[in-house]
Amino acid sequence: MNILKKRLESDELKRLRYLNSRVILSDKDASHYFTIKKGFEGELNFDEWAAENLPSYWIMICDLLLEFINTLFQIDSLIFTGEKIYLFNVKNHEGDYYIKDGKWYSPNNTEIIDPLNQLIRSESLLKKLLHDLGYNIPIASYLLFINPEFHLYGAPKNQPIIFPTQLNRFSNKLNMQTSKTTDHHKKIAEKLSSLHINKSPFERVPDYHFGELKKGIIYDCCGSFVSSVVGGKIVCDRCGFEEDLDAAVLRGVEEFVFLFPDRRITTESIYEWCGGVVSKRSIRRILLKNLKLVRFSKHSYYVYP
Ligand SMILES: [Zn+2]
Structure with missing residues (x-):
């Protein structure tokens, strides 16, 4: 895979990682650290899977924070084939999740943000942004669960979700596309990478002081x-x-x-x-x-x- 924009540890994760070795984090910060660390590890596993299973001449850009008309949206990975752009949001969830009355719940029965809604929102904003930039290219979006220990009870059929047990068949299906990317795709990928917002406004910075570390x-x-x-x-x-x-x-x-x-x-x-x-x-x-x-x-x- 031709990686135009690499995935890097976010400032938020780096800060919490540094602090975690030098101070006892509050329960809230520690749990946030664990969540984003796990998410990042899942994304790295996805990158590795993509590099091993998808054609080397496709283009991948990782970890984009973009804006369209004052609305921010985040994308874990975009893969450009000769035919379309694949948008992936990757989740490293582990354990038995379930859907009840259209709502998603984690194994400890806490409601979580509906990741399919998030995906639809990202795709819609990306479409508008590309249109605004003068590009017309089909997009296919997927919510991809990378952790083999994940299960979802009550999973709806015919949704753009890839479960761990479907990864092989999914890569076989993708590999049936033989058309190569062109300079046109590269140009779009470079344009989107250049629009990436480096400093995330969502970063939570815990309070810390030199003397305490x-x-x-x-x-x-x-x-x-x-x-x-x-x-x-x-x-x-x-x-x-x-x-x-x-x-x-x-x-x-x-x-x-x-x-x-x-x-x-x-x-x-x-x-x-x-x-x-x-x-x-x-x-x-x-x-x-x-x-x-x-x-x-x-x-x-x-x-x-
Ligand atoms: Zn050592």
């Missing part, structure tokens, strides 16, 4: 904290993962800047952020080598070049 460098492997540095390397006691100290500190700097964009990068601030496990001398050397020093009387600081 646990300091230290976090291993990239299993999320535990680095306890010591040996010979310019960090080695995880838990899983044996090894990383160059410079890379680990720079990862910490990135996290610091992401969580606290208003704080300055200085030897002191990064020393504190790393929880004192890396010497100030090493931090100064790493910052000097990789970032740009801004001299400001006695208070020099670093910025990304």
Whole structure:
């Protein structure tokens, strides 16, 4: 699959992931973190499935937030074949869901937003947007459940839903289309990617403060904290993962800047952020080598070049 726009972790998910290692999230934030993390994992599984099962010359764009006449709508994936655009909204739901009197319920009997309505809304807005841009191309939309542990009681027939047990037959059906994408399709895909809104207004930012967060460098492997540095390397006691100290500190700097964009990068601030496990001398050397020093009387600081 020719991926024109990749799927990236959202700022919201990244922030919660960072915070989750350094502070105890409130129940509400923790549950939100778990939900969006699971959703993202499902989308990645879908991407993998699409890459393995669909022709390499088709075009895919992932994760779009678009606007049409002041109305925002979100699409998990668009796949361009030679014939049409396939719109997919991917759900990673797990367990026994059910529909009763036209309403959707999760396994613990809580009503959830009707995902078919969401799908119809996205398709309708995408159609209008494409029409407005002067493109006329058929769209086929599907709600796709990727998790093999999902079941839906009372599922309506003849709805655009793909269940996990139908994935193989669905890809066989898609593969019967042999017409290739052209420059025209590529142009539409590029146009839509360029209209993607980067900063989601739906992002929920929990309240957090520098002082409350646990300091230290976090291993990239299993999320535990680095306890010591040996010979310019960090080695995880838990899983044996090894990383160059410079890379680990720079990862910490990135996290610091992401969580606290208003704080300055200085030897002191990064020393504190790393929880004192890396010497100030090493931090100064790493910052000097990789970032740009801004001299400001006695208070020099670093910025990304
Ligand atoms: Zn580890």
